Amino acid sequence: MAIDQIHDLQQVYRKILHSMSRPGTLSSLEKEAKELDYEQPCKKATMLCAMTLLDAEVTFHILAENGRLIERISEYTSAKYAPIEEADFIIILESDSKQAVSQAMQLCKIGNLIDPQLSSTWIIESNRHTETGNLMLSGPGIEHHAHLQTGMPDVFWQSRRSRIKEYPMGIDLIFVDDNLNVACIPRTTSVTETEVE
């Protein structure tokens, strides 16, 4: 059965919203991903997020030279491909190098003080997420502390910190993994790496 653009994507949106308002909380897209029966050139959860949030009014950027994926997302969502400096959504694949990701983070848009919403949202593929792990999160949406494991290197969090220090400007992150879990880290969340025992 094909994915239902109305009801399945509504469910995906509600799960992203749930995770965005509670940073570090995982939401499962397993049910919706079952409906996505085509072979995708990216993780299924990535495509679900793209189909939920992208349309002809926004632009996206993919770091890797992946013509097939660009074409597929454009076909599915009518969104336009744009350079990193202009893109509203930036999609990071698991195969992207640390260096390229850090570089992209320095170039992406973070809004301005008057219009902080004109910033980029990142959809990041990573290996398995867990709600335990070396990242300690705090900020709005988190009662005391939350923990998260995303598999992103320390240098990634350093680059992020340099782009969110002038709050309200900043970037919002949506993490997706093979187990079809979504976790979000908006710009308000402070992330500290703790030592792994």
Next chain:
Amino acid sequence: MKANTHFAFFDEGSKKEIRRATLKAVAIPGYQVPFASREMPIARGWGTGGLQLTLSLIGKQDVLKVIDQGADESVNAVSIKKLVQKTTGIKVTEQTEKADLIQSRHRIPEVPLTKDQILVLQVPMPEPLRAVEAREYMTKRMHSEDDYSGVWLMLFEQIMKYGKTATAADHPVYVNGRYVMAPSPIPRFDNPKMHQSEALILLGAGREKKIYAVPPHTDVASLAFEDYPFQKESFEGIHCHLCGAEGVFMDELVDQETGKTTHQCNDTSFCMEQLNKQQKAEVASVYG
């Protein structure tokens, strides 16, 4: 359910646009994110912002509750409920704890909200600085510069004139220590319910084309001075003449003939629940 309307009235493109704005609003608590604000079958200024949020959120499994000034059966609540129900076929409820989505005009329910609920508030005037500065161009700059002296001055002048802050409703709040926000015209009584709330709170202003949010577990502080601390409406010594409840927000009713005043719960579903409980207990004590 009408067969010829799209699910939840909107086309999918409109929903996506509102959804993107909502996610940005959650990421920047208290900041008013501009959005397109579609034409709705009810007039702007009558809850179209809240309605658009509700329609962008709602799914087949959701149970909806709509309140207008605490009442489930008031005109605004009923017409919005009907519109959503006819275009989605979802269930509606009057019981706060049974609802997944609660759209409200100017009240936060008495029953504490949970993490699985989303509260949508209708906002007529989203800009707390509008009384001080008429130009949107300027208020946006004031927000960006964290310049809220105008709001503080407004409260100060009220104290000078009336001996206390005289905001009957819509008392401005600081969200997450950064943005001053209009909490929509909820009574001051409800302001503390926004602080560290369990539920996500979304606010929509249709006429002014703004969406903003208070994520759960976020600091919300009502603006006040050290020597003039923030005060809720006091209902001390007052109880509801129907159910006898105390410590909830009350409506004052004046009998036109006798001139006698009585008080009644503003939250009608809460009042009804209390009455049902009492009746159940009474029946149990008589027949049990």
